[in-house]
Amino acid sequence: MIETQFLAKESVQTGSPHQRRALSHSRNLPQLIVAVQEIATSVMHGVHGRRRAGTGETFWQFRPFVMGEATGAIDWRRSARDDRIYVREREWESAHTVWLWIDRSPSMAYISSLALTSKIDRALVLGLALADLLVRGGERVGLLGLTRPLAARNIVERFGECLMDDEQRRTDAPDELPNVEPLPARAQVVLLGDFLSPAAEVAAKIAHLSSRGARGHVVMIADPVEESFPFEGHAEFYDADGSARFRVGEAASFRDAYVARLAAHRDEIRHACDAHGWSFTIHRTDKPATEALLALRMRFENSDRGGAC
């Protein structure tokens, strides 16, 4: 018999016991971070080597001083070596800004006996690993609605602290969809979640986010149980927040109807993504996280190339 459960309450509900929640997250986070870094390095070395030398954090080049420039930009040490006056140019900081959003709504805290991890764990691992990967690749990554874009080496820890802080301060349940202003044109957004909200809402949110030209990637994380519906017999289903209960005499007879509904739901979201040039990926928690990360990375490179075109 397949066992399904929502994770313990303190990791699902945003309620009064903030302290315990923080503790539980801080308990989980080091393991997650280790997983994240393992996954990120394996992907980095797995695809290709870095062709560009250095990341140009500060120094880019010396160039001759042009009249009218601010004198503070002159590099006097270099200028003293000959008659010219040089200006030290910094790296051209036009790196992509990637915004990351991780769904932490109650329905994410779900695991069945067929899955490797819960959906929320997989989303966090994927998101943080992607952030690490991107930062090493020279991008700046921000958590949508929580941080500004950062390019710190310890991005995983920073994000972890940030998420924990948010968990502690939050009094209501986390949103099921990002609730922010439209993003600027050159930004990219990665949405990680289960997207079980009505498809119309999801489509509207994608349209809203991309209204200024931002492009994005939707990764839909699903438990294998949610795809195959392997239930039989007399059963009573209940929702994440416990609001809805659904009793059926023979669960197996619902399988076809459910699978059809799910396919339709996913199709709608896929259409909404396609309409705005976003990518759409489905990831199941019984697959390893590297698989999804690799796919995401490919999409990033493709979209970079596409952007360049």
Added chain:
Amino acid sequence: MLGLPLAFSSPFVLMALVGLPALWYVLRVTPPRPQNIAFPPLRLILDLRPQDETAARTPWWLLALRLALAAFIIVAMAGPVWNPLPASNAGQGPLLVVMDDGWPSAPTWERRVAAAHERIQSASLAGRVSALVLLSENGREIVASDGARMIERLRALKPVPYVADRAVLLQAIRRYVSANHPSDIVWIADGLEFGATRDFTARNFAQGLADVAATTATKIQVLTLDRTPLAIARADNSSGALDVTLVRADTQGRATGRVRALDLKGQRMAAANFDFGTKLDAHALIDLPLELRNEVARLDIEDEQSAGAVSLLDERWKRRRVGLVSGETTDTAQPLLAASYYLTKALAPFADVREMRPGQTNGQTTPIESVLGDGVSVMVLADVGTVTGVAHDKLAAFVEEGGVLVRFAGGRLAASVDDLVPVRLRRGGRVLGGSLSWESPKQLAPFEKDSPFFGLAVPDEVSVTRQVLAEPDAGLRAKTWATLVDGTPLVTAEQRGKGLVVLVHVTADTTWSNLPLSGLFVDMLRRVVAMSHDPAAIVSDGAMSDTSETPVREGALVPTRTLDGFGALGAPPVTATSIAANFDGPVSADHPPGFYGPADAPKALNTLQPDERLKLMDLKGLSLNVEKMTNAEPKDMRAALISLAVVLMVLDALATLWLSGGLRFKARHMTASLLVFAALGLSVPDCVRAAEAPALNARDLDAVLHTHLAYVMTGDAQVDEASKLGLAALSRAIAARTSLNPGEPNGVDPARDELSFYPIIYWPIVTGRPQPPAQAVTRLSNFMKQGGTVLFDTRDALTAREGSVTPEAQWLRRLLADVDVPELEIVPRDHVVTKTFYLIDTFVGRTTNGQTWIEALPPAPLDAGPRPARAGDSVSPIIITSNDLAAAWAVNRNGAPLYPLSPGGNRQREMALRGGINFVIYTLTGNYKADQVHVRDLLERLAH
């Protein structure tokens, strides 16, 4: 029911089984609770109003489980009985239950009573009166009565220890049937023919019943049990063991078991197995020493409660010890023709013979004395003429105390005789049939009635050619047991005190007569030996019975304790009467089996005759309705069914829980706890396994191979360190100065360690420590018993005061309270321990004023003159000193002494070491040095 031995006490409850289909329907539409499934994408299908919300059916196996549960409870309520008693077929008229109540019924008495009870009860339910008659009632008038009264009577019944005559019973039944007919008769038979010693067998009885049935409208049913009894037919106290003969009636049923031997007080002495195999008789040999075998008063078969399974033994079964002294010289030229050979052969079947030849004694005692010292009850002197001196006095005392003295004539006796003969003898004797005599050899006359030999057949071929003659004194005839045909006495006897003196007027070999060659010789000796338990009773049989206090007829023995039907000894019933001394059965109501006569020498009367065999009742060819009661006991199955139903209930609860998902995360824990239970269940037999002997560790093995000194670890670190270093220094000194090379000293704990590897153990006394456990004291005691020496050091020489006991000494006294300590003395100057290696005066340690105590030597022989060294036979198991030896020996790694001495000085330290070496060599060599002192004398003697 359906061919199964199953019946119900209230079968109408089974009607409820009809309701099971209804239950099935109800259960089927009442499914268990649904399983709860967490499912986040529920919103996607919430609007799908289920097409099929009718609840799923209850799974078929759950349905079956619950139906079985209900069925079990219903069946249990109906009162099922496995192996029910056979139901009595309804008859008419009064019911007569005939019960065999002899001892063969006793082992199955409960079931017989139950069967009778059931018959009477069902008859009384049917409104019929019933009657009950027992075999032992001897044809009492049979009266029918109501069932309740009969059942009350039935409860009080007990089997009797004999089998009564069936003929009188048949008469009573005939009278009864003629008065009440039609009627039913149920005969609960014991299944044995029991006709071997009776004219009227069980088959005759059955034939009589069948005739009664034929002539009147009577229905007869015979109930037999398939279990027939086992019995003990006889017991023989043969030369090697007590040989018990067991019999049974048929080859079916119990074939093996044990025979117990008990003494007069009911204490179990021994047991032996028997195995019938496929035969009808079996033997069990109870192997006991002769003295114990003679104590056996009762044999019975274990788990067979009947009088037949008990055999009582009296004096006749005792095997006696017969002393035999021959007057012949030691170097008999023809041993196979010697008198002692004939006597030994004749006595051996029923007695243990102690023969003593003159040369076999150690010279200080005569053969007669040494044989008497062996505790014989019969003394046979073959041609011993005059017994004189101490031997005579002892022999006379032996006879006075109840012994039997049997003398055989011969050349020496004919020449001179002492007073230990029953009659005055003429010198010389009488020769018949010789060349100078015109008389022919004489034959024996038949034995007279008051002779102990009465009843023995006199063979014609026995003849006497020579004999010693008795003076024809008054009373000679009363003393005569056997005569020749011309009336001259051949065997005379006289009572002396409690004992008996018997004289056979011929030799025990064939020179004077051929009596020793005949079987009569053996039988006569058997009778004589049998008298040895109570010679007075036999001799006084006729003459002295008037002194008897009991007002019974002459020679009668009153019953003292008799067996009941179950084989238990108890007070005799009022019907029991006395038996004659030679009464040997068969047992009856008048003479139940048991002990008769005086309590100190009772006569046993047994249920079965020695040669009796059990025979199965044969009812073939008779028109009787025979039914066999099965061996199986009726068994109420209610409890089993209810417990099964409870188990099913638990299963049902678990299944329901599982179906609704309640067991989900506990499954692993459940498995674990089940495993724990299983492990507990399996581990129980392990607990009772005997504790294994502790294995020897490496140190013990080393201690076996090399000699080590050892000290007891007291638990006081400083003292233990001093002991260790001290013994180490002593070991080095021994290795350097002697040929002994001891290993490193070992610290031992007497409670745990094996001590027997060490010749000497040093035990410093520390008062602060608790006394060692009792186990340690036992080990210590064993160590000392096995030849080890313990050197106790109280270390209190400085604090000891005259007349007061130091705490150390008190501690040591408590320790030794449970140890067998020999008498001690202060080491004398000439004790061998002062000379074993060094010649020293005292044993000093850190102090010099303490005394050393050692096992006291036997006092020096006064005549031996001064000897330089004395020693006992063994090494003293204990040496007690107070001078703190180990601390005086102890040195550190550099060889510097660790503890100051009092008064001090290197010489004292050296003397302490020398004392230690002497102790060790003493324990290893014992009294060797005490013998060494004679070497010079020995060498001088050899030189000359």
